Amino acid sequence: MLAEPAAAVTTTRLDKTYRSQRRDGTFSETHALSNINLTVAQGEFICIIGASGCGKSTLLRIVAGFETLSTGELYVMGKAPAGPGPDRGMVFQDYALFPWLSVAQNIAYGPRQAGLPKAEVAELTERYLDMVGLRKFRDRFPHELSGGMKQRVAIARVLANDPAVILMDEPFGALDAITRNGLQESLLQIWEKARKTILFITHSVDEAVYLADRVVVLSPHPGRLKLEVPVTLARPRDIASVEFNQLKRTLLDAIAPDIAVEAAALA
């Protein structure tokens, strides 16, 4: 493990069972993840897809340190993390910006926690304000921004911390298609510049094939690693190309049975 350059993220036989207390005092268990073996190289862009409830968020939250794993191992840059930390930045679907801080202050928050000198905090803030195109909105508060702008701030806030891994849980899920496309382009540009490792959850097969170096498919009950599909198409990708659609077909076929089960359960 320590000999070769460490992978950004490694999970070995990772298992997660949620225990929740029922009203009558007894416990119910949910086997959310089973035997997840995943290795993410440094700088790799991974998309995770799968039916609802298959454990995508759970996996990401374990890597982030918000949840503990039940059995198995997790390494981030060769070390087992103890709890959340600034080496793993999370971009939430609902932004989770600090509403009492301005755009610039939100971005400066992480570097401040790290105790960087004032000048350096200011410089980082400016750089990432520019990178997400929000310089003119620096003094606005989160409630004064559109969803797309909020998510740009959330991305900048995480980037300013220079994390080894960026975790994104359906970050563009709440946005309209046009805003979403704009943010996908921005994210790819940022990723190409900064060469960060990204774990990105999405419901959209299109989004996964468009963004990822490798798409990971999970299947539910319990969440298992079902399929890994490398995407070697050159960027910018042509979403109308035959190859692109062949990859989509493969992935859609992989999740189709799980989606059908989900649909039947809801019916």
Added chain:
Amino acid sequence: MDTASGSAAATELTPARVEPARAIAVPGWFYSLALPVVLIVAWQLATVGKTYSLIPPPSTVVLTAWDYAFGGIRNDTYSGTFAANAMASITRVFAGFFVAMVIAIPLGLILGRSLLARRLIDPTLQFLRPIPVTAWLPLTMILFGLGPPATIALIALGTFFPMLLNTVDGVRLVEPRLIEAAEMLGTPKAAIFARVILPAASPSIFTGIRIGLGLAWVLLVVGEMTGVPTGLGANIMDARQLSRTDLVISGMIYIGILGFLSDRIVMLIGRRALWWNPNAR
């Protein structure tokens, strides 16, 4: 705002200019004053010229209120005494409010954060809460004697609970997401409280402060039933015994005005401190 082809670095977004709302050219206070004016006119029409009316017309009340404040009309024991009495009342209102605040907010922060503290203290508080302040009156007078300390204690008792409950709620309802966000951005565990929970709970705490201060004025008359000789509430109780309804109403109006002004001041402070919060504007 965003464009399909837009790239992050290239698309520099520009804040939109806000058009001033162009409503009907009537100032807001015009609407606010309409109802009071109608009520006062109706009151005047219903009471003027009736010698045996128990309620004086507004014109009489205005004269009394003027005399109460500046003297020179009635030349009785209340003429020109408003300022001194108001000072006494303002001091008690703020003293009671302040005592309650410095206990309620720290206690609320602890209760909001600690399940153990909630288990220990909450049942007792919930039991004491429904007891009306008037019921505390005799006991406070035994404990604090006749005079201002009892008044202050009553006001503190009555304003304590809204401030406590709003603080507890504010702390308990902090979005767990925000705490997670702070953690993943490297906030030390010990600093989460000061850097996330406190600011996130501050609008709710502020609401408690506003309600508390408002209640302090509401409780003034009851509070000054403890045998204090001065104060607007004491004046009202004395005037009632003398059947000086005009003076009673003058006192009521002045308490209303002082309560309104103190709320405005707190609002302005809150609006500055909580500028980020759209609900506080």
